[in-house]
């Protein structure tokens with residue numbers, strides 16, 4: 596299959612499919628830890644890399660390879676390396692790309708565990724991180740040191756949906772010899788393709804929209820072979836690889852990703868518009884709304900505003916908790932990218948470990964609620980936000 600000529604919908608369904616000797620139509624799940632060889636000579640050829648083929652599922656597995664090829668086709672990447680979780684992808688990326696003494700420039704608006712990884716894990720190995728504004732490109736330039744090797748961002752950010760200008764930040768990175776990694780979890784390749792905009796590496800938590808139904812954990816690192824050589828080496832040696840079972844779930848998830856992202860986006864836009872009209876809502880954060888400060892950039896960079904909507908309720912934390920506690924259908928959880936709509940109070944959950952001052956500086960107020968809009972009827976989601984009525 597010449598994957599370059601197909602549309603994303605087609606790639607999502609077809610790319611990467613490999614059939615076994617049985618001619619199955621749906622992808623097979625290869626639940627095997629190791630692979631056997633025809634002869635001692637073949638085993639030797641495989642082990643020294645003279646002959647391609649599977650050896651052991653910590654290195655490669657056919658179900659995982661199918662997922663990697665399908666996601667690579669969607670992101671327009673030369674290579675995809677699947678991992679056990681989104682965090683395993685970020686860990687493998689930094690361990691594969693950086694060495695002691697290197698420096699990271701990162702957006703201040705990152706997933707909490709990513710910040711923990713940078714501040715508490717890789718710092719022990721001599722890698723320092725400077726945090727800069729997600730939106731101010733001049734801050735990225737100003738933070739560069741001679742040893743800066745990696746820029747890291749996530750756009751739209753959680754929970755305020757700030758948009759980082761991928762092309763502009765990629766240009767700064769290129770200029771100083773650093774790689775730009777973009778965590779594309781919120782958009783997926785259906786809505787945003789960072790490699791086309793100059794990013795070097797794309798990270799996914801497949802746990803979210805790629806599964807789409809809240810079942811299993813997984814992740815991926817994508818880019819060109821040269822940049823990912825160390826990433827694959829790290830993964831193969833240390834083992835945070837994706838299981839064949841999870842790869843099979845994600846293959847099935849990718850097949851409906853376009854349909855789901857379109858539906859999540861349409862529901863989120865409708866809900867965001869409705870929230871803007873509610874008297875008890877002080878502010879709505881959604882890139883698809885013209886009121887979003889970076890609406891124009893968002894619409895240039897992404898196909899839609901995505902599925903995440905945040906809003907600030909008048910009356911602070913008590914009012915926000917009242918709205919959350921009055922729901923009967925929405926799931927009170929910090930997870931996202933599920934068919935089911937989820938709701939959470941960012942200040943006391945995902946951002947609870949950050950000091951109140953830092954939270955205030957980041958704009959995460961006590962009245963802020965984040966909704967990851969699912970696939971239910973919007974009128975039912977609106978109805979479940981009955982607490983907004985006062």
Ligand SMILES: *Cc1c(COP(=O)(O)O)cnc(C)c1O
Pocket residue numbers: 680681682683706708749753778780781799800801802803812813814
């Ligand atoms: C969830 C998430 C991660 C981490 O993924 P896991 O699969 O939970 O390890 C990383 N980045 C973003 C933006 C996320 O939402």
